[in-house]
Amino acid sequence: MHDVLLVEDDELIRETTQLILEQRGYRVRTAADGLTGLxxxxxxxxxxAVLDIMLPGLNGVSLAGRIREESRVPVLLISARNDPVDVVMGLEAGADDYVTKPFDGPVLVARIRSLLRRVTPAEQPTQGPRLRFGDLVFCPDSLAVERDGKPLTLTATELKLLSEFAAAPGTVLSRDLLLERVWDYAWSGDTRVVDVHVQRLRAKIGRVRIETVRGFGYKLRP
Structure with a gap:
């Protein structure tokens, strides 16, 4: 049974969402404000963690950032606002996904399941083949990542992205292809979600390691 943290200040939405998740086998802990949620x-x-954006005390974007500083736990933001700027801000703060209100219960559950499928243990023994790309070393079996001999901590989404790039170094991967493979569904909106996560991955593995091919997508430099 997976534990879900639900932080939502609207009592009706909070209780309804909690019921939906509990009916599908999740153990749900709830909070009505950001500080209590933290x-x-x-x-x-x-x-x-499932976080509403408009929260009293500490808003959802700031809460997502605080969580990301401390943990690799997947974060899903929910909001009535669907402006691409809001989506990008949430993802840049550290969230892994973004759902707009009103949302269907099955859709929310599917998004949570997708995030949980991508979660891997923080520490795993290095095993299997080790792929080297300049100063970057990646083990596809254990998902261990090193740069200059030092281990890197990547989020679940960043690890999935790196796995796709490492499986085909030098090959251009389109944003649509990455959305399908990494997020497990077609993003119903702005493909900048890929750009945001690629930028976050670049900041950790080296900005020159992933090359932008304008008009097509991205590729990992061998």
């Missing part, structure tokens, strides 16, 4: 996250160590 304390609950630190106390309970959930498997995934």
């Amino acid at each position: 304390a609950l996250f630190r106390e309970r160590h959930p498997d995934v």
